[in-house]
Amino acid sequence: MTRTVYRGLLWLHPRDFRRGFAAEMLWIFDEAAAAEGKGRLLLDGAASLARQWLLRRGAWKALAAAGAALLQVLLILQLSPQTATTSGPVRWAMANQDFDFSRLLALLFVLLVFAAMALARGTRPRRGGIRRGR
Amino acid sequence: MRDDYGSFLPLAPAALHILLALAGEPRHGYGIMQEIARQSEGRYKLGPGTLYDNLKKLMNEGVVEESGAGGPDDDPRRRYYRLTRYGRGLLAAEVSRLESVVHEARLHLRAPLPRRVS
Numbered sequence: 001m002t003r004t005v006y007r008g009l010l011w012l013h014p015r016d017f018r019r020g021f022a023a024e025m026l027w028i029f030d031e032a033a034a035a036e037g038k039g040r041l042l043l044d045g046a047a048s049l050a051r052q053w054l055l056r057r058g059a060w061k062a063l064a065a066a067g068a069a070l071l072q073v074l075l076i077l078q079l080s081p082q083t084a085t086t087s088g089p090v091r092w093a094m095a096n097q098d099f100d101f102s103r104l105l106a107l108l109f110v111l112l113v114f115a116a117m118a119l120a121r122g123t124r125p126r127r128g129g130i131r132r133g134r
Numbered sequence: 135m136r137d138d139y140g141s142f143l144p145l146a147p148a149a150l151h152i153l154l155a156l157a158g159e160p161r162h163g164y165g166i167m168q169e170i171a172r173q174s175e176g177r178y179k180l181g182p183g184t185l186y187d188n189l190k191k192l193m194n195e196g197v198v199e200e201s202g203a204g205g206p207d208d209d210p211r212r213r214y215y216r217l218t219r220y221g222r223g224l225l226a227a228e229v230s231r232l233e234s235v236v237h238e239a240r241l242h243l244r245a246p247l248p249r250r251v252s
Binding site: 017020021023024025026027028029031032036040041043044045047048049051052056 | 162163164167179181182183184186187189190209211212213
């Protein structure tokens with residue numbers, strides 16, 4: 001069971017890392033599970049998964065962009081006249097009869113999402129441990 | 135030939151331990167983990183995730199390379215790694231740096247404490 005879970009964790013790693021090292025990591029799991037403890041190896045596998053995606057691949061930027069996009073959709077829904085209620089920013093917008101405010105806000109968030117995406121593409125993944133300097 | 139080790143130094147603890155484990159002979163991943171545990175008397179243990187994350191970086195930097203060592207009876211999933219010439223020089227540079235740190239620390243620790251004037 002734990003071996004299957006560990007194998008699943010390895011399968012979820014980025015493709016290049018998986019192709020390079022997953023078979024060896026599974027071999028180490030088979031060899032070392034008794035001595036090192038299956039729980040410890042599982043935790044290490046989970047930490048490795050997070051490290052490879054979030055730090056080495058910079059996936060946190062994509063997550064931030066997705067979060068900003070979701071926020072944008074929620075705000076548009078909240079501020080649109082069809083779904084308007086009489087509370088919070090909607091009441092303020094209706095009182096001012098200024099639904100252009102919602103469009104402006106939507107545009108702002110679209111720009112934010114594009115900026116985050118550009119940052120994610122243009123920035124190299126963070127390096128840790130040994131450094132390149134040549 | 136490149137010899138600008140300064141930009142790599144100081145090495146992160148995991149990278150230093152991996153290089154030390156490979157200094158003697160080529161080893162496979164589990165062998166590196168065991169050697170690190172032996173050298174540190176069990177105080178420093180590296181998991182496979184941390185090990186291969188560092189190995190990948192060290193290989194990309196040309197510090198470690200895959201070795202063809204390994205017997206015919208070995209598990210085919212085993213891969214052996216060894217230091218490159220550059221990696222050996224880098225390890226020597228780091229050891230030299232650490233020696234100067236230790237020397238400096240000993241000098242300061244041996245120096246008499248200033249007396250308090252009352």
